[in-house]
Amino acid sequence: MPRLAGSSKLLRAMNESAALAHLLEPGMLTRADLRRLTELSTPTISEVLRRLTDAGLVTVVGYNSGRPGPNAEIYAADPDAAYAAAVSVRDIGPSGAPSVVAALCDLTGAVRARIENPVDFLHTDPRTALVDVVAELSGAAGVPADRVHHVQLGVPGSYDSGTATIRHVDVPGLNRPGLVPEIAAALGTRVGVDNDVNLAAVAERRRGVAREVDGFALLWLGQEGLGLAIDIAGTLIRGARGGAGEIGYMPLYSPDSTHRKVDLQDLFGGAAILALGRDHGITGGTPYEIVAAAAAAPDASGEFFTHLADRIAVGLAAVIAVLDPSLVVLAGPVAQAGGQTLLTAVKGALRRAAPLESTIAVTTIDDDAVLLGALDAGLTAVREALIASIRDNQA
Amino acid sequence: MPRLAGSSKLLRAMNESAALAHLLEPGMLTRADLRRLTELSTPTISEVLRRLTDAGLVTVVGYNSGRPGPNAEIYAADPDAAYAAAVSVRDIGPSGAPSVVAALCDLTGAVRARIENPVDFLHTDPRTALVDVVAELSGAAGVPADRVHHVQLGVPGSYDSGTATIRHVDVPGLNRPGLVPEIAAALGTRVGVDNDVNLAAVAERRRGVAREVDGFALLWLGQEGLGLAIDIAGTLIRGARGGAGEIGYMPLYSPDSTHRKVDLQDLFGGAAILALGRDHGITGGTPYEIVAAAAAAPDASGEFFTHLADRIAVGLAAVIAVLDPSLVVLAGPVAQAGGQTLLTAVKGALRRAAPLESTIAVTTIDDDAVLLGALDAGLTAVREALIASIRDNQA
């Protein structure tokens, strides 16, 4: 643990960083608020604010009134000081074909533009597709491209940050080594990449059901595959090569080796749900449609949910035994379709299967969780870069 | 993230903390070394060292020579500035009966005393047993009791730090609520409690095979039960109620529900290993003896190890799928007995079972890993308390 040491310059940098960090939290602050939060004296706060406004990071957004004395100035981070972009690549978009969904937000998190393009990755290089969509975003938002400080990518696969390559992905070309650095170079911004399930977990922590919890596991039940995100005290566990949570391939124990090897994907992946629906006479072309149809007629489909929940509980029991999370969130299209019906079924199945008790919940995010999570991740990256940049500018 | 802000006093506290932190790392440092490490100026380093020596935390341990100029003073943390004690409670000690193993070390980590007492917990309250053993330790080491700043307990169960209670433990009386605060009050020191497997992982990171790794999972194969410790970048994952890694009760999937519920403990817990040994005609009263006997005759016991490894691989595959650790360490008496023979068998079984590849290794700690890990954990607690105390003393 390298502890900081330094001179008065470090002190100033720390104080400015602290003030900026508070101002970047949603909400507007007066000098008195900052004084209370940072425990700095009035003149220092004034000096810090003068420098931050000079740097264009902070602006006066209003005045207090109704109390004796002069009206206190209300400060907030300038929304237009920097922007973050998010791009979610999916092999099966809402239309069934591969697509790219993207959004751009300002420093307060307000979405300024949002677009969705079907992309034929067989004939389009991911690099140009992604660079183009970011350019289109900043155009649509009317924002200078160089103010976009961070682009966050969400991919349906795992990302190995050590080698900067995307793996376990079905989108053609996306696993090419060197792709991410190329994109970063072409865009001229910092580029972050993460698993789409991980980003959904980020959204769940920021605006979903996992807001106040100290750690949680998110089980993603997708149209195709399934995944797991692990949040420990707000930080995501990604594993040695970004492979943490790739539980689809988790092999299951078979007592007599005559059984063929079965993994979790075979139990409640997309294809398994399709088959399970067929067995119970529920019609639907996609897992989402099947589960939604079943949830619409809960009386007729009780057995379907019991079977599905039993299978989900097999995976969850392993996760709970390893991690003991204080909350387990069911998310992804299938979980959204299943809603409360699926939730109660899974709760019952887990009570039968797992010895440790865990709170289970369904996601409360209606919108595109992956995209929102990517925006959140990009935004925190931008904010931390701003806070860190103050330190370096001083030195 | 609450960022620090403050005045010059904070700066001094930070600089002193940084210097002390460097001096607490093993190794002796000259003023020039500290200057390089902290990037502080010579007069500041002198002032910091003067204050630290005045506080009795740091002493001159020697002088440089052989180079031009005056002989530089060599500083190091005073070994006798504080001590840490470690107590490992086990329901089956080396003699077969419940026992308490304890050790005391100085600030450099040198062991000053080590004792082992069989304790009949049916007739002895854990509180008095533990308080007595700490008193005995400081007596044996010839150390004033009030210099023992931290006592680290290792228990064969999980510890819920939220409610300060030990759970999932077989030792009578150890799960009594309020026990830990009582012990802390009676001793007058800070008391830390952790799962014995977690402490073994601490030892593995500090002095074992996991020294340089960025994260690892440790599978403990004990005489009775089994456990898992998860280290992510040097911090242990304990879960919501301290139950992370309690994989003994992890239920296994059974395709036809006619099978009775099977968990990992049934696969390769102590009783399962005894049964497996019987099936293969290997004699021995304890799991350790069986595996040791098998390892002594590797040619005759190939099938035994294959079967055992296949079972272990079932559990490990789940752990690897969830966490993707860069290293998996096999530890505990059974793993030590199995040694390289067991290791190669597990490697082969995992290659067949798990899709993600992980490096596997056997522990390299010959001594009592739990006790050593408890000492390490206690020592870091003492060091961090010292570093933190500087900040508070200034204010």
Place this chain on the structure above:
DNA sequence: GGATTGATTAATCAACTTAACTGACCTAGC
């Protein structure tokens, strides 16, 4: 004896704090 290095001393600088001061705004009292 010269070069080099360890450590202290002196002078300067940077940044925060306390305290005094200015000015705006509300409220109460006539």
Place this chain on the structure above:
DNA sequence: GCTAGGTCAGTTAAGTTGATTAATCAATCC
């Protein structure tokens, strides 16, 4: 309805703390 007093926002000035640079002294090797 006007004015005096009180309160609070923010600035200015003086003082304090602590770190840096530069100069000095002293010890050791070659």
